[in-house]
Amino acid sequence: MKRVFFTDFDGTITNKDTCVAMVEAFASEGWREINEMWERKEISTEECANRILRLIKAGPEEVRKLVESVEIDASFKDFLALCRERGWRVYVLSDGYDFNIELIFKKYGIDVPYYANRMVYDGGFQIKCPYSNPDCGNCGTCKKRLMEELRKPGEQVVYIGDGYSDTCPAAHADLVFAKGTLYRYCREKGIPVMPFDSFRDIIEAVERL
Numbered sequence: 001m002k003r004v005f006f007t008d009f010d011g012t013i014t015n016k017d018t019c020v021a022m023v024e025a026f027a028s029e030g031w032r033e034i035n036e037m038w039e040r041k042e043i044s045t046e047e048c049a050n051r052i053l054r055l056i057k058a059g060p061e062e063v064r065k066l067v068e069s070v071e072i073d074a075s076f077k078d079f080l081a082l083c084r085e086r087g088w089r090v091y092v093l094s095d096g097y098d099f100n101i102e103l104i105f106k107k108y109g110i111d112v113p114y115y116a117n118r119m120v121y122d123g124g125f126q127i128k129c130p131y132s133n134p135d136c137g138n139c140g141t142c143k144k145r146l147m148e149e150l151r152k153p154g155e156q157v158v159y160i161g162d163g164y165s166d167t168c169p170a171a172h173a174d175l176v177f178a179k180g181t182l183y184r185y186c187r188e189k190g191i192p193v194m195p196f197d198s199f200r201d202i203i204e205a206v207e208r209l
């Protein structure tokens with residue numbers, strides 16, 4: 001079967017959300033309130049990230065060290081190898097930061113196409129959102145739109161994720177693997193979903209399908 005996988009990055013590929021790690025380590029008071037507004041969809045990802053990044057009291061070098069200390073799911077590279085062997089396409093769709101993804105991919109020797117917000121530093125961090133969607137207005141990287149653009153006719157679309165930014169694309173995939181917030185959301189909304197803890201579970205499940 002032809003298949004394409006779209007997977008979230010933070011908290012899905014990585015064991016820890018690198019954006020959360022950044023704010024926990026370096027942001028001054030007030031970021032949780034801003035993040036809660038984003039979770040309630042009162043502000044967009046772009047506004048949320050730029051307001052929170054203004055609270056970061058560190059430079060790129062300190063952020064690099066922190067992000068490089070984050071580890072990935074022990075089976076993610078096996079998952080990529082399986083997909084390569086079967087000819088299944090894989091894309092990473094992230095509402096996090098390209099800076100962090102690049103560092104982690106380099107650390108682990110991963111080469112997968114990804115779409116994410118651009119994080120830049122000019123005395124302070126800021127993000128730009130080249131993959132936003134005016135019709136959406138919520139996401140920095142609109143995963144639903146990218147998924148619709150990247151899928152090809154006849155492919156089974158599989159979505160893998162864990163958080164709020166995954167709820168929209170998950171509703172438009174043929175098959176969803178989820179943990180955390182996304183899993184609870186899918187159950188509440190009646191979206192068919194398979195739980196996973198590690199990419200090992202996904203490897204075993206797709207080999208059985």
Ligand SMILES: [Mg+2]
Nearest residue numbers: 008010011163
């Ligand atoms: Mg996530």
Ligand SMILES: [Zn+2]
Nearest residue numbers: 136139142143
């Ligand atoms: Zn969107």
